[in-house]
Amino acid sequence: MSWRDLRCGEPRPDQVGRRLTLAGWVDTRRDHGGLVFVDLRDHTGMCQLVVNPEHAPDAHAVAHELRNEFVVQVEGELAARAPEAVNPALPTGGVELQVDRLRILSRSTPLPFQLDEEHVDETLRLRYRWLDMRRDQMQRNLRLSHTVVQSIRRTMDERGFIDVWTPSMTRGTPEGARDFLVPVRLQPGKFFALAQSPQLFKQLCMIGGIDRYYQIATCWRDEDLRADRQFEFRQLDLEMAFVEREDVLDVMEAAVVNAFDALGREPPARPFPRIGYDDAIARYGTDKPDLRFGLEIQEATEVTRGSEFGVFAGAEAVRFIVVPQEYSRAELARLEEVAKEWGAKGLAYIVHGADGEARSPIAKFLSERELAAFGAPAGSTVLFGAGEPELVARVLGGLRLHVARELGLADPDAEVFHWVIDFPLFQRDEDTGHWTFLHHPFTAPIAGDEDFEDDPGAAKSQHYDLIWNGWELGSGSIRIHRSDVQAAVFRTMGMSDEEANGKFGFLLEALEMGAPPHGGFAMGLERFVALMAGEPDIRQIVAFPKVSSGADPLTGAPTPMPADVLRDLGIEALPTEAEHGGI
Numbered sequence: 001m002s003w004r005d006l007r008c009g010e011p012r013p014d015q016v017g018r019r020l021t022l023a024g025w026v027d028t029r030r031d032h033g034g035l036v037f038v039d040l041r042d043h044t045g046m047c048q049l050v051v052n053p054e055h056a057p058d059a060h061a062v063a064h065e066l067r068n069e070f071v072v073q074v075e076g077e078l079a080a081r082a083p084e085a086v087n088p089a090l091p092t093g094g095v096e097l098q099v100d101r102l103r104i105l106s107r108s109t110p111l112p113f114q115l116d117e118e119h120v121d122e123t124l125r126l127r128y129r130w131l132d133m134r135r136d137q138m139q140r141n142l143r144l145s146h147t148v149v150q151s152i153r154r155t156m157d158e159r160g161f162i163d164v165w166t167p168s169m170t171r172g173t174p175e176g177a178r179d180f181l182v183p184v185r186l187q188p189g190k191f192f193a194l195a196q197s198p199q200l201f202k203q204l205c206m207i208g209g210i211d212r213y214y215q216i217a218t219c220w221r222d223e224d225l226r227a228d229r230q231f232e233f234r235q236l237d238l239e240m241a242f243v244e245r246e247d248v249l250d251v252m253e254a255a256v257v258n259a260f261d262a263l264g265r266e267p268p269a270r271p272f273p274r275i276g277y278d279d280a281i282a283r284y285g286t287d288k289p290d291l292r293f294g295l296e297i298q299e300a301t302e303v304t305r306g307s308e309f310g311v312f313a314g315a316e317a318v319r320f321i322v323v324p325q326e327y328s329r330a331e332l333a334r335l336e337e338v339a340k341e342w343g344a345k346g347l348a349y350i351v352h353g354a355d356g357e358a359r360s361p362i363a364k365f366l367s368e369r370e371l372a373a374f375g376a377p378a379g380s381t382v383l384f385g386a387g388e389p390e391l392v393a394r395v396l397g398g399l400r401l402h403v404a405r406e407l408g409l410a411d412p413d414a415e416v417f418h419w420v421i422d423f424p425l426f427q428r429d430e431d432t433g434h435w436t437f438l439h440h441p442f443t444a445p446i447a448g449d450e451d452f453e454d455d456p457g458a459a460k461s462q463h464y465d466l467i468w469n470g471w472e473l474g475s476g477s478i479r480i481h482r483s484d485v486q487a488a489v490f491r492t493m494g495m496s497d498e499e500a501n502g503k504f505g506f507l508l509e510a511l512e513m514g515a516p517p518h519g520g521f522a523m524g525l526e527r528f529v530a531l532m533a534g535e536p537d538i539r540q541i542v543a544f545p546k547v548s549s550g551a552d553p554l555t556g557a558p559t560p561m562p563a564d565v566l567r568d569l570g571i572e573a574l575p576t577e578a579e580h581g582g583i
């Protein structure tokens with residue numbers, strides 16, 4: 001005998017009269033003066049069961065024992081519901097199963113929360129994730145995630161990519177985060193790092209003639225957890241030989257568009273717009289601008305050079321945004337606080353009243369020419385940033401997002417994908433003062449910028465980012481395929497040849513044995529799926545996530561290890577603060 005003939009969401013009126021066996025979870029049980037109604041549920045939906053004491057006294061006796069989330073198997077005849085009992089909201093709402101046999105397969109203890117309960121504490125939901133997973137939202141999200149992954153695999157396969165497995169336990173790769181370390185019993189005192197990404201392995205695959213590599217790769221990064229970040233996450237990781245930037249972008253655009261198609265959603269138009277990094281910073285104050293709304297940053301440095309307003313006259317950069325809102329003083333005071341959070345000392349503004357009046361503490365210092373240059377219509381406010389260009393970009397970029405969110409300027413139905421290209425090759429590390437990479441040190445300079453050592457800050461790279469509605473979905477680049485250029489990057493970063501060889505000798509060596517030009521990309525899968533699912537938090541689309549403290553409420557991991565286990569690994573645990581008598 002099979003456990004079930006149909007899934008719970010499948011019975012339809014054209015099967016009325018058929019004898020059926022169903023199995024699933026008790027969603028609800030209702031006693032109606034003798035008749036017992038049960039909603040039987042599985043991932044496909046719900047079917048109403050009716051147990052009649054006269055027709056099926058044994059089943060009726062068992063039905064009384066049923067509680068929510070018991071697992072049962074039932075047998076009976078499918079019947080049409082009386083017209084007044086039809087539920088048009090349910091696909092199975094025209095039928096019900098007249099049960100004559102009912103078997104309890106598994107019982108449930110009283111539940112820590114009801115599946116349809118709202119505002120359940122998240123840690124509690126994660127502690128009992130197997131219950132939480134039965135909810136529609138989790139079922140939908142995990143299935144949506146599967147559809148996206150399948151669609152990606154199809155796209156990759158159609159385009160000649162092969163899935164090559166690369167090690168999780170490796171040497172640290174510099175992707176800008178801390179490594180998780182794995183001790184090795186066979187070599188006490190030594191550690192593997194869990195791969196922050198398969199970056200170097202995929203490059204070695206290119207040198208190895210794989211031509212087109214991809215992987216749904218798990219990556220580990222020891223960073224603080226946030227709504228869009230977990231310790232471990234997956235990415236669509238790919239690499240291609242003999243390609244230019246546009247070839248990589250083309251594949252990624254296809255992967256994104258096909259995923260929309262697979263979900264039956266209107267895909268974004270291709271090609272996705274490309275914006276230069278300098279342009280993005282100048283116009284939006286960030287390298288991942290949200291382009292669902294305008295509110296572009298405008299330039300006023302030249303026009304304010306001789307300004308009588310000293311702050312403007314002396315500032316390296318003066319820029320502004322024009323907000324379509326006549327702000328009150330109280331609102332401006334709040335915006336000033338926001339600007340200060342982004343590093344501003346204050347917030348200069350001009351309110352252009354609907355009455356045509358310009359209200360501003362600084363208006364009296366500004367010339368007609370200056371005021372005209374700010375060109376704001378009645379009923380708007382000009383917000384300024386003045387100072388170092390990076391600071392001004394940060395402050396106005398932050399304000400731009402803030403006011404757009406408050407004023408609802410972004411079209412909630414718009415899906416704007418775009419690329420940011422032409423990043424600088426190096427930036428100054430704020431802590432050490434050394435030059436460091438923006439993406440990772442394997443990114444190639446643009447053609448003509450290979451001699452970057454004299455002026456590293458001026459070199460541009462072949463790095464590109466994919467942005468969706470202001471979220472960075474992923475990054476990639478055309479890589480360095482010449483060992484002399486790679487060695488020069490390490491040198492510029494302040495690494496001695498000895499250090500570079502110690503850490504990356506294998507790469508430098510491989511680059512000397514016939515490395516084809518190559519490039520690739522990696523897109524964070526959970527973030528992509530979360531945005532697809534309209535979930536603000538990636539924990540909603542991960543089956544078993546960690547909470548922000550870094551713990552797994554379900555298994556209780558991480559846990560301390562006995563001293564003898566650690567000793568075998570060559571490790572001695574320091575006392576924790578609590579053991580020290582601290583807090």
Ligand code: ASP
Binds near residue numbers: 476
């Ligand atoms: N390894 C990079 C990352 O994980 C992606 C790439 O450059 O392909 O962000």
